[in-house]
Amino acid sequence: MSLIAFLGAIETGLLFGIVALGVFISFRILDFPDLTVDGSLPMGAATSAMLIVNGVNPFVACLCAIIAGAGAGLVTAWLNVRLGILHLLASILTMIALYSVNLRIMGKPNQALLGEETVFTPFEAMIDLPYYWVTPLVLLGIILIILVLLNLFLSSELGLGMRATGVNARMASAQGIKTGKMKMMGIALSNGMVALAGALFAQIQGGADISMGVGVIVVGLAAVILGEATFSTRTIILATVGCVVGSILYRVVVALALNADFIGLQAQDLKLVTAVLVVLAMTLPGARQKMAKRKLVKGALK
């Protein structure tokens, strides 16, 4: 694998690390399987792309993307909390609705960003390195800032309330935590982060596309699970760092697999490989425990 390809994998890994952190908030912290992200990623991309081509500052465009994504998350959580629709279904409904919304935002299925100024432009002038170094470095900076802010939040009184909501909602409300509001806030935060990833993605690859969100949830989940499998989850800080590490690892492994000609995998097999990887990661720990137990039982019976 060439250096450029390797750095490319790191770059995508870092970018989807933001998605993984968003998925971590919904799936792991709030125990809320949220598929809205498949719609909020292209929403962030579409929002920022449209604003940038209309001359808005790319940083402001990213901020608007975050707000748009958070709004989408809020709708999902509201459908669940206030209208009582099952969380999974509520998120699918928002995801489907966002397909139309995203088409409306762009007015067409895609929007090119070629030659436009992006959030990476000022850094390209500042950092004296080839372009394939600059993007991953900027992304690394962004993800470090997100990690610090997220961990500060999760260890705050409010963040602790959110974590309690996901683990034991009955206890949380007995302690005075408004569990409904916590869910809305958490899902909004999660989708805001995913939309930011979408906005950055569009600016890196030079455009937004209506179908760029397909399977984002699985990729995010794969990163979270891979992070848990390879990294300690003892503290919340380690768990969040694990998400990012998992995301990078996932991209590097995929890049290696695609590069190894003898396996015969091609780019179009990516989603299938991802799905298989998630299934394996979810079932292997259980199977391993069973095997270990069987061995212990056998030993005890001897």
Added chain:
Amino acid sequence: MIEAKDIHVVFNPGTAIENKALRGLNLSIPQSQFVTVIGSNGAGKSTILNVLAGETRVDAGSVKIDEENVTDWATDRRSSLVARVFQDPMAGTCESLTIEENLALAMGRGTKRGFGHAVTTERKEIFCEKIKVLGLGLENRLEDKMGLLSGGQRQAVSLVMATLNPMKILLLDEHTAALDPKTAAFVLELTEMLVQEGQLTTMMVTHSMRQALDHGQRTVMLHEGRVVLDVEGDQRKGMKVEDLLHMFEKVRGQEIDDDKLLLG
């Protein structure tokens, strides 16, 4: 002063499994009184406790805490006035959070939660001091996950959590029922100590008549959603479990007689 007036609660109304859990229950608990509540299965013990906590909404009647009508307050709003310990040791704490994080959560009860750090150094010192009283050595394990503790340890921490912040009433929902006898005795002893120390207004629901008479200053017996026996002071002092059992049977017998009268 806690006042529950003419409380009616019906579960699954209009269906075959309709259950009138509370039928016009009246109960008032003056400040600093420790009341024990007994009754057979389905008498409405847990229901009245959930009504006071705000978890079960009443179909008729009112709940007042210190003259404030809290009938329509949801659980989270009422938590500023009500602290509780659940029957299930798993229910009262968050197992994937650490002991200190659980305590910090409890310390937020009745206050506004913001972006400030939840487990500060000052708070850690308070936690350490409060948890030391248990004599379980947990003060050295504050950073351990709650899930690593045994049921009894978790219930003891739950008690500390409930009494960390001021409250108008402490609700104990058969909080020793899931524990072995020795651990149950320890948790009860701890309850006595914390209640006396803080002069807490307390309502303890229990299955055991022995427990009901041994603890607190007043015993209330529920049957079919109403208070059928209410003893305190001298009358209660001389009471034995047999007396209580006898009274219980008498009450039940009268009920049956009433039904016969109605049917006849």
